[in-house]
Amino acid sequence: MLKKTFAAALALGIATTALPATASAEVFDAPVPARQASESGLQTAIFAGGCFWGVEAVFSHTRGVTSAVSGYHGGTSANATYDRVSGGFTRHAEAVRVTYDPSVVRYDELLQILFSVVADPTLVNRQGPDRGAHYRAAIIPLTTEQRAVARSYINQMGRSGVWDDPIAVRVEDHQRFYEAEAYHQDFAHRNPNHGYIRRWDAPKIRALRANFPQLYRSRFRTG
Structure with a gap:
């Protein structure tokens, strides 16, 4: 797959800057959530939106994300x-x-960001150039409140008329989350000239x- 080809090239020290650096992200006018999350104290959520490099990069530039x-x-x-x-x-x-x-960024606002600049919610088992069930877009709530807000927002997106499909x-349902290998963490931040990052994630x-x-915050939040 395209991403894996880039990763292999990077590991071999091969330049991967053939793709244009000035691509534009596909931006959707995802609606302002009608149901706002009511949470306090640090919260945790899990999102899937295609290649995790871009999802991580966007949220690492989001104020309130620690x-x-x-x-x-x-x-x-x-x-x-x-590999598996x-x-x-x-x-x-x-x-x-x-x-x-959540005193800085609410859960519902994270959902709006996800479906505005990261993932197309109409695609099945694919995002951008990547194909396969492991690139599906999914919301994984960790609390009853998150689940209610997520379901409300999915219904709202369906009624919004923003997407033709x-x-x-x-x-x-929440299952155990397994951290990816160290070389995947903060990948976009550490590899800004990587071809995949330049073409697909920097525009996001x-x-x-x-x-x-x-x-938005310019400083990249690692972690």
């Missing part, structure tokens, strides 16, 4: 490795565990800054 960690959700520890997950047969999704301060994203960060200026 940690964004790439990993795998939906399968077992026996095959929660990149990328084969598409382990039931995992590439996902990101986000810890956030039906909303395909699903709410998945620019779209976050342009469309959510009140929630």
Whole structure:
């Protein structure tokens, strides 16, 4: 797959800057959530939206997020490795565990960001150039409140008329989250000239800054 080809090239020290650096992200006018989350204290949520490099990068530039960690959700520890997950047969999704301060950014606002600048909620088992069930878009609530807000927002997106195709994203039951290998963590921040990052993920960060200026921060939050 394209991403894996880039990763292999990077590991071999091969330049991967052939793709254009000035691509634009596909930005959707995802509706302002009608139901606002009511939470206090640091909270944790899990989101899947295609390649975890871009999901992590966007949330790491979001004010109120204290940690964004790439990993795998939906399968077992026996095959929660990149080589196995990328084969598409382990039931995992590439996902990101986000810890956030709801006094700065609410859960519903994270959902709006996810479906505005990161993931197309109408696509099934694919995002951008990546194909396979492990690249599915999914919401994994960790609390009853998150589940209620997520279901409300999916219904709202379906009624909004923003997308021509039906909303395909699903709410998945929380299972154990397995952190991805160290070389995947903060990948976009550490590899800004990587071809995949330049073409697919840097535009998402620019779209976050342009469309959510009140929630954008230039400093990359690692963790």
